[in-house]
Amino acid sequence: MKRGLVVTVATAAVAAAPFVASTYHVLLMLPFMAYGVILLGLNLLFGYTGLVSFGHALFVAIGAYTGAFLTTHGKVRSLEVILVAAASFGTLVAVPVAALCVRYVKIYFGMLTLAFGMVFYTFVLKFYRLTGGDEGTPFLRPSLLGQSLDAMPKVDYLAGPYYYYSLAVLGLAALCMWRIVHSPFGLCLKTIRDNPAKAETLGIGVTRYRFYAFVISAIYAAVGGALLGPPTGNVDPTLAYWTHSGNLVFMTLLGGFASFFGPVVGAFVFIYLQNWVMSIVPYWRLIFGAMLAVIVIFAPEGLMGLVTRRRPAPTSWP
Amino acid sequence: MILQANGLRKFYGEFCALDGVSLGVDAGEFVSIIGPNGAGKSTLINILTGITRPSAGTVRYKDREVGGIGPVRLARLGMARSFQLVQIFPDLTVLETLQAAVVARLGRGTRLFASLAGDHEVQEGALEVAELFGLGDQRHMPARHLPQGDKKLLDVASAFALKPEIILLDEPTSGVSTADKTAIMETLVAASKRIGLRAIIQVEHDMDIVFAYSDRIIALHQGKVLADAAPAAILSDQRVIDAVIGRRARAS
Numbered sequence: 382m383k384r385g386l387v388v389t390v391a392t393a394a395v396a397a398a399p400f401v402a403s404t405y406h407v408l409l410m411l412p413f414m415a416y417g418v419i420l421l422g423l424n425l426l427f428g429y430t431g432l433v434s435f436g437h438a439l440f441v442a443i444g445a446y447t448g449a450f451l452t453t454h455g456k457v458r459s460l461e462v463i464l465v466a467a468a469s470f471g472t473l474v475a476v477p478v479a480a481l482c483v484r485y486v487k488i489y490f491g492m493l494t495l496a497f498g499m500v501f502y503t504f505v506l507k508f509y510r511l512t513g514g515d516e517g518t519p520f521l522r523p524s525l526l527g528q529s530l531d532a533m534p535k536v537d538y539l540a541g542p543y544y545y546y547s548l549a550v551l552g553l554a555a556l557c558m559w560r561i562v563h564s565p566f567g568l569c570l571k572t573i574r575d576n577p578a579k580a581e582t583l584g585i586g587v588t589r590y591r592f593y594a595f596v597i598s599a600i601y602a603a604v605g606g607a608l609l610g611p612p613t614g615n616v617d618p619t620l621a622y623w624t625h626s627g628n629l630v631f632m633t634l635l636g637g638f639a640s641f642f643g644p645v646v647g648a649f650v651f652i653y654l655q656n657w658v659m660s661i662v663p664y665w666r667l668i669f670g671a672m673l674a675v676i677v678i679f680a681p682e683g684l685m686g687l688v689t690r691r692r693p694a695p696t697s698w699p
Numbered sequence: 700m701i702l703q704a705n706g707l708r709k710f711y712g713e714f715c716a717l718d719g720v721s722l723g724v725d726a727g728e729f730v731s732i733i734g735p736n737g738a739g740k741s742t743l744i745n746i747l748t749g750i751t752r753p754s755a756g757t758v759r760y761k762d763r764e765v766g767g768i769g770p771v772r773l774a775r776l777g778m779a780r781s782f783q784l785v786q787i788f789p790d791l792t793v794l795e796t797l798q799a800a801v802v803a804r805l806g807r808g809t810r811l812f813a814s815l816a817g818d819h820e821v822q823e824g825a826l827e828v829a830e831l832f833g834l835g836d837q838r839h840m841p842a843r844h845l846p847q848g849d850k851k852l853l854d855v856a857s858a859f860a861l862k863p864e865i866i867l868l869d870e871p872t873s874g875v876s877t878a879d880k881t882a883i884m885e886t887l888v889a890a891s892k893r894i895g896l897r898a899i900i901q902v903e904h905d906m907d908i909v910f911a912y913s914d915r916i917i918a919l920h921q922g923k924v925l926a927d928a929a930p931a932a933i934l935s936d937q938r939v940i941d942a943v944i945g946r947r948a949r950a951s
Contacts, residue, residue, distance in 0.1 A: 560812045565802040568791075568815055572799045575788035582748075582786075583857060584774030584803040593809070 388642070395548060399540050407540045408612065413652045414547040415608035416632060418554045420644035422601020423629055428638035429562055430594040431574030432483070435491045435626050436498030439478075440471050440599040442505065442621035444606025445520070446512065447471075449616045452521035460523035460546065460611075464604050471603025472596060479595035483588055486577075495623055502621040517617030520610030539612055547608055554601060555645070561597070562641065570594055631673055637683025646684055700759075701726055701865055701898050702747065702778075707756035709742050709922075716742040717753070718922040724865065726897045729888075731909045733902075733943055734919035740902045741783070743919065744869050747900070748780045749773040760865075774803065779863035783870040783902070785850045789843035793834050793853055796842055797825035800860035825860065831890045832856040848879040855887060862894050868901040872908055880905065884912055906944060910934070918943045 395414075399407050419441055426432045444467035451457040451466060482493045505512040512518060522531060522538065525546050530538050561567055569590050572580040577587045610616050619625060628651070636647025654672075658665040680687050702724040709717040717739045724730050734740050745751040747758060752767025759765065765773060770780070788796050798815065801824040802808050815821065829835045832852050837845060842853055851874065858866055871887060872880040891899060903909050909916060910930045918925040918939045926932075926939045933939055 557812070560814070563815055564813050565807045565810045565815050565818065565821065568795060568799050568802060569808040571791060571795070572788050575790055576786055579782075579786040579788065579854075579857075580799075581770045582774060582780055582782075583800045583861060584771050585799070585808060586771045590808070 392548075392552070396545075399544055404536055404540055407544060408536070409652060409656060411539060411544065411547055411612045412609060413649050414551045415605045416629075416648035416652065417551045417605075417645045418608065419602045419605030419629065420633055420636075420648050421554055421558045422598040422605070424598075424633055424638055424641075424644045425558065425561065425570070425601075426594050426598040427630070427633055428640075428643070429567060429570045429574060430591055432486065432591060432595070433491050433630065434482075434494040434595075434598075435623065435630065436494030436496070437598070437602050437629050438621050438623070438625035439494075439498040439501045440475065440602035441606035441609065441625065441629075442501060442616070442618070443467070443471050443474055444603030444608075445610045445616040445620050446505065446518065447603070448523070448607040448610045449518040449520040452523060453519050458521065458524045458529065459527065460525055460607075463523055463607050464550070467603040467607035468600045471599045471606075475596045475599030479592045479599070483591035483595055495626065498621060498623055498626055502618055502623070505621055506618040512618070515618060517615045519615050520613070522614070523611060535614075543611060550604070550608060551645075554604065558601070559641065566590075566593070631669070633683075634673065634676055635683055637685035639682050640685035640689070643683050643685035650684065700724065701761065702900075703759045704743075704747065705757050705759075707743070707746055707753045707758070709739075709746065709751065710754045716922055717746070720756070720919070720922070720924055722917055722924065722927065724898050724900060727914075729899045729901075729912055729914045730917060731901050731903050731913040731915075732917045732919060733904070733906075733909055734925075735943060737921075738919040738943075739922040740919055741869065744780070744867055744900075744902055748778065748867055774861055774863075775806075777861075777864040778867070779858035779861045779865075780867040781855045781858045781869060781871060783873055785847070785854050785874065787842040787845075787850050787853055790841060792839050792841055793829055793845070794825050794838040796853060796857050797828050797860045798822070800828075800857045801825050804861045828856050828860040828890075831859070831893060832886055848875045848883065851875050852883060852886065855883070856890075859890050859894060859896075863896065865898045865900070866891070866896060868899065868903075870902055870904065872903070872905060880908060884908055888912065 395410065398410055423434065423437050426434055447467040447470045448463045451463050457463065478497050482490055485493055506514060524530065525542050530542055569585050572585055573587050573590055581587055606620065632647040632651045633644045635651055636645065637643030655665060658668050662668065676683065700723040705721045707717050707720040708715065720743060732740050732743065742751065746753050746766065749765055749768045749770055749772065757764055757766055760776060760778060798821050801821045805820065829838050834849065834853060834856060837849065842850065845853060855868065855871055872883050875883060913930055915928065916930055916933045917927045918933065920942045925942060926936050
């Protein structure tokens with residue numbers, strides 16, 4: 382009940398932001414909402430299945446490049462079509478990658494995902510004619526719900542219709558993920574995270590469930606990646622670079638992978654903190670590196686862990 | 700015969716852990732496997748439960764060859780097991796642990812958007828097993844907070860929640876106090892009757908437990924079957940007493 386109230390208030394605050402916050406801060410919310418979608422998916426793999434991917438930027442980039450290609454070369458401008466195409470192409474790539482990666486766990490899984498991410502990064506960087514190389518590919522302004530909004534000034538478009546569209550996608554993605562983690566499937570993933578050997582003796586096919594979790598998380602990453610394109614109007618290879626994958630893991634750790642909304646909170650804090658630190662010091666990575674060390678040592682359950690830890694421990698279970 | 704093993708051999712490099720072991724288990728039997736450390740008990744149970752593939756020999760369960768098919772497929776065929784070292788899901792509650800077993804039994808694990816809380820069959824099935832094993836009052840407690848004896852009970856209860864036809868228990872009372880051992884065994888036997896279990900195979904070191912509950916005892920020594928007989932016959936077998944049970948244990 383209390384959680385429902387907090388979510389309602391937070392959603393209302395985000396919905397009210399374009400009316401009360403400066404345009405600058407409203408535009409900062411756009412990557413937050415895109416990363417919110419990405420991290421909800423990543424945490425299905427990380428927090429619920431116990432697999433840490435260091436190559437998930439691969440799927441973010443696939444989503445973003447799918448949108449860029451469709452708007453630039455495919456003459457497709459509908460964001461609904463772009464999101465479906467991003468999810469489909471993300472699935473297409475995720476199926477063989479997942480089939481190979483989920484056979485491994487721990488550092489081997491992490492390194493394998495990193496390797497696939499770097500292969501794709503090199504592909505988009507070197508195949509200049511196809512991808513624009515390091516200059517990237519333009520992501521033309523998409524239409525929303527069949528409405529072409531080309532005549533609208535860019536800032537008005539982003540801070541208005543596109544803002545609420547992103548919020549709706551984030552809300553829908555959160556709702557779907559909530560159902561997934563509270564379903565029989567979600568329970569099976571938690572058993573695999575806690576004790577895969579025991580899960581197998583109960584008849585839960587560990588590799589098969591890891592595969593499903595990987596593909597679902599890749600779909601979320603691709604959809605979130607497609608949402609990252611319109612605000613910048615251009616997608617480039619840094620989206621697929623391993624440091625981007627590292628940032629995704631950082632955001633998840635920052636918010637707390639043990640909590641459903643932890644990664645979303647992590648995305649919000651990361652984006653605003655990065656923006657603030659970058660505005661005052663040039664060596665923001667140094668600050669963020671130190672922060673990551675502090676979080677891992679003193680708050681391994683992230684910001685959400687700090688909040689929930691304050692609650693008095695129950696003396697008995699009902 | 701529900702379970703039949705013939706001529707099982709298992710080599711680890713040049714070391715022979717099992718050397719031509721054959722055994723059968725009938726419906727209604729409680730069979731104990733005993734033997735000193737290194738006799739091949741764990742290797743045998745791992746082969747019977749499909750985790751380890753035998754180097755030679757066959758394992759047939761319900762007229763199907765199951766050697767090395769893996770625990771997932773065996774669980775679906777109706778064979779469950781518990782482990783010597785307690786295996787739990789530390790962050791899941793007692794009820795969630797049992798729900799996972801019921802979900803797996805009903806084949807509902809791939810239901811992505813179904814509500815677990817709204818699945819009455821899963822909820823009631825898990826609660827029934829929790830009550831059966833005396834874990835009802837602790838159903839919302841995370842498994843990691845349970846006392847050691849209850850962790851062991853939960854491990855066994857989750858295997859029972861699969862409603863198997865046959866269950867293999869690897870030292871079901873190891874690591875628990877003497878006082879808890881009989882309680883665990885009584886609970887286990889009562890639960891097996893309630894769910895209609897057809898056979899139990901246990902590996903056990905505690906001879907009091909073995910002789911109190913077994914219909915038949917299989918004594919292993921150096922990878923071979925030393926004896927396969929009723930408890931009374933085992934007690935009068937000098938080879939088993941010398942190699943496995945010991946004179947002092949027999950006297951007690």
